Amino acid sequence: MKKLLSKLVYLILIILSFLFIIFIGTYCNDLAKYLLTPYSDFVYLLTMLMVFPLFMLAIYLVGYSYLYITYTIRFLFQYYVYANLFIPFHRTTRSFKFHKRIGMEDHYWDRVVKKEMNKLKPY
Numbered sequence: 001m002k003k004l005l006s007k008l009v010y011l012i013l014i015i016l017s018f019l020f021i022i023f024i025g026t027y028c029n030d031l032a033k034y035l036l037t038p039y040s041d042f043v044y045l046l047t048m049l050m051v052f053p054l055f056m057l058a059i060y061l062v063g064y065s066y067l068y069i070t071y072t073i074r075f076l077f078q079y080y081v082y083a084n085l086f087i088p089f090h091r092t093t094r095s096f097k098f099h100k101r102i103g104m105e106d107h108y109w110d111r112v113v114k115k116e117m118n119k120l121k122p123y
Contacts, residue, residue, distance in 0.1 A: 013066060020058040025051050 028050040032043045090096050090112060099108035 009066075013062060016062055017059055020062065021051070021055050024054045024058060028054065 025047065029043070029047045031050065032046040036043055036046065096105075096108055099105055
């Protein structure tokens with residue numbers, strides 16, 4: 001499920017990048033037509049000179065925003081939502097009650113947290 005979701009996110013990013021290049025290309029073409037004289041031979045050249053740096057900037061911004069949003073969502077989910085569900089659930093398990101009875105509650109938490117952190121590692 002996680003791999004399918006990540007592939008869907010990458011597909012959305014690719015579609016967004018194509019939309020960005022279409023938008024930037026039309027904007028740069030209109031700007032080149034405005035800056036140069038009508039029917040100039042350099043409209044296409046000026047359009048290409050403006051499109052590539054702006055497209056790289058757009059890709060950088062899309063990638064950076066994607067990483068920032070996913071990091072923020074992961075941080076909020078892991079430390080606020082998941083932690084509030086994780087601890088009460090584990091206190092009701094038979095294994096936790098056993099470890100608490102023999103005085104090894106810290107060992108139980110270390111083992112469970114290590115196991116959960118391995119699940120959160122990407123791929």
